[in-house]
Amino acid sequence: MNPNKSELIEKYSGYRWLIDRGLVGFEPFTALQPWFFEPQERQFFVAEHWPAGPSEAPLLVFARRQDCDDLACLKAGSGNALEVVTIQGWTSGGYEIIETYPTFWEWVKSAIDDVAAWSALPDR
Secondary structure (H helix, E strand, O other): OOOOHHHHHHHOHHHHHHHHOOOOOOOOOOOOOOEEEOOHHHOEEHHHHOOOOOOOOOEEEEEEEOOOOEEEEEEOOOOOOOOEEEEEEEEOOEEEEEEEEOOHHHHHHHHHHHHHHHHOOOOO
16 A cells, blocks of 8 residues: 655655755756656656566655656655656556655755756757
C-alpha cells in the first residue's frame, strides 16, 4: 500500500525549500531545465503505472526530465532514509532504476550537473 503523498513529501524538506524560493518550475523549459517538478495533481506512485518493477518500496514521481523518459522519485522507506531514485519509465519491463541518491540534495547536485550540460548545448 502506498503512503500518503503529502506526508511523504513533507519528509523531504529540501523539496519545499526549492519551491518556496522559486528555484524550480512545473512545466518544461522553466527553472532547473531539463528537469521540472510535477504539480501535485500529476504526481503518482510508480506502481500505479507499472505494478511490477525492481523496487519494492513505494516511489513517488515528483520531477521529470523534459528530454527523455527519466523521472525522479521520492522513496518511501523506513526510519530516516530520505533517498531519491531516478528511473527510466516506459521501458519494455515497465521501468528501470537509473540511480539511487542517499539524500534529496545529492539528487539536486546531479540535476545541477544536468542543467550545466543542457546549457552548454548550442541550441539552448
